[in-house]
Amino acid sequence: MSAEGAAPLSAQRRRTVRRQALSVGAATGAYGVSFGALSVASGLDVWQTQALSLLLFSGxxxxxxxxxxxxxxxxxxxxxxxxxxxxRNGLYGLQTSRILEVRGLRRLAAAQLTIDESTAVGVGQPEPAAQRLGFWSTGLAVFVGWNLMTLLGAVVGNALGDPRRYGLDAAAAAAFAALLWPRLRSADAAATAVLAGFVALLASPALPAGAPVVLAALAALVVGLRRGGRHEGPPTSRTGELPGADPLP
Amino acid sequence: MTTWTTVLLACAAAYALKLAGYLLPARWVQDERSSRVVALLPVALLAALVVVQTLVAGGGELVLDARAAALGVAVVLLALRADFLVVVAAAALVAAGLRALGWG
Structure with missing residues (x-):
């Protein structure tokens, strides 16, 4: 394994991994438009929106x-x-730190790029050199695409005016539903979603806005810590993405 | 808390979590129950966000308006395996259309 790890990648393998990274970057970049538009519709300005994509960088x-x-x-x-x-990004870091073996500044950069996509492409490669190339090239491609498209979405969203007229508040609900949908594969996940939905519904008239969502996180504890819970199977998705990963960074 | 404070605090917390994965020993979080809770956490939060964004009005009271119809269309499209952007755009169109007709 170590001899294989030291072996440089063939030019063809490098091209394949880079192409995969670019296609993932282009695909997620497109979602950046939605985020940019929804963010300014929620009352943030273009700079605050861009700061989130640059610094938070997790869709x-x-x-x-x-x-x-x-x-x-x-x-x-x-x-x-x-x-x-x-x-979950912290858990991804546990996996990618073993692949990357980075120190110092490179470790700080790797941490920022540790998201669903870079982790999925990285750990999805068979040989260590390709794992490292996959992580870095995907992380950078998504970072660039996500940020450019966030800016586009924020500027366009700003020009639109009243977000309700364009149904952008409903688009936010649909975006959350789209992120939730692929996660509902196991009975535990479905039970968690139903319980969390009820908690949020019942708590909303009583608690200040925002608090019901945080309270609903307890549903994950209740279902996850239950004895004899059905464990989610290994990742079996078509595209090889991580279990429960978002279509966003 | 100003919006900028909120934005920067969230950014700092997100980065701290990402970096923790590189600094902490793996065995701290590898027990089966805690990984199950971590996997279910986004499910709980996203489900709550869907409910709040769809059924709760500004004052915290529950309402059925154009957003609920838009979410219904979004769920149908998700069941048909439509693309993320299609789902989001369709929901916006439905809500905007219903409001233009004077409902919700």
Whole structure:
């Protein structure tokens, strides 16, 4: 394995991995337009929107943050929701740190690029050199695409004016549903979603905006810690993405 | 909390989580139950966000308006395996159309 790990990749393999990275970057970049438009519709300005894509760089968390703020939620509730959605990136880091073996500044850069897509393409390669190339090239391709398209979406969204007239508030709900849909493969996931939905529904009239979503996170604890819970199977998706990964960064 | 404070706090927390994966020993989080909770966390949050974005009005009261119809269309499209952008754009169109007709 170590001899194989030291072996340089053939030119053809490098091309294949790079092409995969670019196609993933182009695909997720397109979603950046939705985020940019929804973010300015929620009341953030173009700079704040762009700061999220540059610095937070995790699509589900970014959408959740602007969604909670747009619904009138407090900053604390928005940060809590966004952060809870980002916990999985920490788990990805456990896997990618073993592949990358990075130190110093490169480790700081690798951490920022650790998202669904870079992890999926990286760990999906058979040989170590391709794993590293896959992680870095996908992470960079998605970062560039996501940020450019965020800017486009934010500028266009800003020019549109009243977001309700264009149904952008409903588009946010649809975006969350689209992120949720591929995760509902197991009975545990379905039970969690139903329980969390009910908690949010019942808590909304009583609690300040944003708090019901944070409270609903308890549904994951209740179902996940239950004894004898059915464990989710190994990743079996068509495209080889991670279990529960978003179509966003 | 100003919007900028919120934005920067969320960015710092997100980066801290990503970096923690590179700094913490793997065995801390590899027990089966905690990985199950981590996998279910996005499910719970996203389901709650769908409900709140669709059925809750500004004052926290529950309403059925154009957003609910738009979500219904989105769910049908998701069941038909439509592309993310198609789902989001269709929901916006339905809500905008219904409002233009004076409903919701």
């Amino acid at each position: 589900g968390s970014q959408l959740a943050l602007v969604g909670v703020l747009g619904a009138g939620g407090s900053g604390a509730a928005a940060v809590a929701t966004s952060t809870l959605l980002g916990v």
